[in-house]
Amino acid sequence: MPPPAATTTTTGSFPNKALHARLLRNGALNADPSAAAPLAASAANSSLPYALSLLQAHPTTFSYNTTIRSLAHGPSPHLAVALYRSMLLNPLSNPNNYTYPPLLAACARLLAARSPKPAAPGTAVHASLFRRGLDSRDRFISASLLSFYAAAGDLPAARQVFDRSPPNQRDLPLWNSLLHAYLSQGLYTQVLHLSRQMPAADEVTLLALVSACAHLGALDTGRWAHAYYARTRRSTTRNLGTALLNMYMRCGDVESAWSVFRETLDKDVRTWSVMIAGLAVNGLPRDALDLFAEMKSIGMDPDSITMTAVLSACAHAGMVDEGKGFLGCMPVEYRLQPTIEHYGCVVDLLGRAGKLEEALALIKSVPFEADVVLWGALLVACRVHKNVHIGQMAAREILKLDPRHAGACVFLSNVYAADGKWDLVQEVRNSMKEHRIFKPPGSSIVELDGVVYEFLSGDHSHPQSDRIYAMLDEVCKTVSLKGHKPSTKQVTFDIDEEDKEVCLSQHSEKLALALGLISTKRGAVIRIVKNLRICEDCHSVMKIVSEVYDRVIVVRDRNRFHHFKNGSCSCLDYW
DNA sequence: CTAGGGTTAG
Numbered sequence A: 001m002p003p004p005a006a007t008t009t010t011t012g013s014f015p016n017k018a019l020h021a022r023l024l025r026n027g028a029l030n031a032d033p034s035a036a037a038p039l040a041a042s043a044a045n046s047s048l049p050y051a052l053s054l055l056q057a058h059p060t061t062f063s064y065n066t067t068i069r070s071l072a073h074g075p076s077p078h079l080a081v082a083l084y085r086s087m088l089l090n091p092l093s094n095p096n097n098y099t100y101p102p103l104l105a106a107c108a109r110l111l112a113a114r115s116p117k118p119a120a121p122g123t124a125v126h127a128s129l130f131r132r133g134l135d136s137r138d139r140f141i142s143a144s145l146l147s148f149y150a151a152a153g154d155l156p157a158a159r160q161v162f163d164r165s166p167p168n169q170r171d172l173p174l175w176n177s178l179l180h181a182y183l184s185q186g187l188y189t190q191v192l193h194l195s196r197q198m199p200a201a202d203e204v205t206l207l208a209l210v211s212a213c214a215h216l217g218a219l220d221t222g223r224w225a226h227a228y229y230a231r232t233r234r235s236t237t238r239n240l241g242t243a244l245l246n247m248y249m250r251c252g253d254v255e256s257a258w259s260v261f262r263e264t265l266d267k268d269v270r271t272w273s274v275m276i277a278g279l280a281v282n283g284l285p286r287d288a289l290d291l292f293a294e295m296k297s298i299g300m301d302p303d304s305i306t307m308t309a310v311l312s313a314c315a316h317a318g319m320v321d322e323g324k325g326f327l328g329c330m331p332v333e334y335r336l337q338p339t340i341e342h343y344g345c346v347v348d349l350l351g352r353a354g355k356l357e358e359a360l361a362l363i364k365s366v367p368f369e370a371d372v373v374l375w376g377a378l379l380v381a382c383r384v385h386k387n388v389h390i391g392q393m394a395a396r397e398i399l400k401l402d403p404r405h406a407g408a409c410v411f412l413s414n415v416y417a418a419d420g421k422w423d424l425v426q427e428v429r430n431s432m433k434e435h436r437i438f439k440p441p442g443s444s445i446v447e448l449d450g451v452v453y454e455f456l457s458g459d460h461s462h463p464q465s466d467r468i469y470a471m472l473d474e475v476c477k478t479v480s481l482k483g484h485k486p487s488t489k490q491v492t493f494d495i496d497e498e499d500k501e502v503c504l505s506q507h508s509e510k511l512a513l514a515l516g517l518i519s520t521k522r523g524a525v526i527r528i529v530k531n532l533r534i535c536e537d538c539h540s541v542m543k544i545v546s547e548v549y550d551r552v553i554v555v556r557d558r559n560r561f562h563h564f565k566n567g568s569c570s571c572l573d574y575w
Numbered sequence B: 001c002t003a004g005g006g007t008t009a010g
Helices: A017-024 A032-044 A048-057 A063-071 A078-089 A100-112 A121-131 A139-151 A155-164 A170-182 A188-197 A201-214 A220-231 A238-251 A254-263 A268-282 A286-295 A304-317 A320-334 A340-352 A354-363 A373-383 A388-401 A405-417 A423-436 A465-481 A500-505 A506-517 A537-547
Strands: A443-448 A451-458 A527-531 A552-555 A560-565
Touching: A017 A032, A032 A048, A032 A063, A048 A063, A048 A100, A048 A354, A048 A451, A063 A078, A063 A100, A078 A100, A078 A121, A078 A354, A100 A121, A121 A139, A139 A155, A139 A170, A139 A405, A155 A170, A170 A188, A170 A201, A188 A201, A188 A451, A220 A238, A220 A443, A238 A254, A238 A268, A268 A286, A268 A304, A286 A304, A286 A405, A304 A320, A320 A340, A340 A354, A340 A373, A354 A373, A354 A388, A354 A423, A354 A451, A373 A388, A388 A405, A405 A423, A443 A506, A451 A506, A465 A506, A465 A537, A506 A537, A506 A552, A537 A552
Parallel strands: A527 A552
Antiparallel strands: A443 A451, A443 A527, A552 A560
16 A cells, blocks of 8 residues: 555645654754754655755755755655755755755756657756766766666767766766666667676676677576676575576576576566566467466565466467457456556457457457557458458558558568459559558577677678578578478568578578577477567478477577577467 | 665576
8 A cells, every 4th residue: 555645735734843853942953054954854755845944944055955866865855956946046055965965866856757858957957066066076977977868768868978087986876777777778789798898797787788788689698697696696686686596588598497496586567577477488388378377376466567468378389269368357356457568468369269259359358449450460360361351451540550560561562462452462562662651670699609690681891791692502402302382471671672482591580590500419398589570481481490490499589589499489380 | 963875687
């Protein structure tokens, strides 16, 4: 239960009134006006007028600073900025180095939920402290300035704060702020690179590093971070434990995730949710549902995200009735109102099961405005089940909401092409050209000996490129001997003018696979992370390679994992 | 004189 909200903002009811009176009576406030500081700070978020009257009566820098700090961490951070303005107007109080860190934290919090982001207060504060000569003088100010620019999405400015800070001032929190700035911008390889330059690492450092590894699928580096942590700690704290098991799951290493899960103390709902979601996408949806049952049996309440993981498990297991049941019982049993994400999971669930009419009916019945994600789930199902009629409807709905949606354009154009309606194909193509729509280029990441390599389709940038392409040639011959025919169905017309088969044979995940094959010993697991969905051709090549070369290959694509082993895949060819 | 920075996972 949340604490009861303050019921009044009048000065009369403030509980510290008695203390205030005593301080006045015994003359303490006269002797030291800063004695009002704790009173004003503790009143700021519940009885602001009272706090302001205290500050007016006893205006000291110290009192303003503590009150700004209190407001900065309270429910209305903009009041911290407002109070700073009134501080500037009061000649008896001058901002000092203690004023700025909480003020900048308040400015950063103002950015969190807004778009477009109002960066103006923060940059004004920066200008203000710069005029006072406090720029680059104080490591606390540097760290909070850096965090503010990170929150504003201005990485160059954040980096500049770091670069301009004197080297002897670059302590661990400042490095950690920089790390999190890169992390928040999605620059994961730079996070790995930066962390290697750090003089030391603490838990916050490792959280950023492990999180970056999770995004990249960089298992070796993630394992290194885990070992580094385990050297100095007896048990795993909840937050790092959750980050670690998420990392193992997102690298497809389910066993290690289980062991971290078992040794993590004080698991919270996030810990459980990450584990359930990880099992669901790693081909173990039944285990995910068993774990959910265990979670409930120990009295841990699921939250909205747990339920997304549970519904995703049902979808991956093909458990239509169970999934619908969970969605239906959410409001009653867990007091959770289904969100559009939950409906999306069930549309996905119905869609995979081929129940396209029912999925369509569900979309029409949701109590929200259906979004691109919802229609997109249906569109994917229509592509898999080759339902042109509903697919066209979904694609048109998507294009109404987002005329630049590449998937919908490609679907429509493929439908028209299959039907021989070339004039309509041309129309879609022209529209795509006009809107400058393109599918993001496919890229794959493979990590070898702790170094992350990224490949684009047809990439020649790797120093061992010749050997990679030689290996790729061998793989192509091997799989065709096994009866594999290149499946060009999924090659979309708009990639380029190259021959489709050549294009297909140089998909980024195949290049990553080839590098994995030449750089690791027989029997070693090859782990690849792909930014898009794996294509049908690559999927069947991976299956054959896993058998012929006796390899376990784990591919993480946009939505799930494919564990290839002995010629088959954990996704059961359904993705 | 007093006090202050980084906090992640789905």
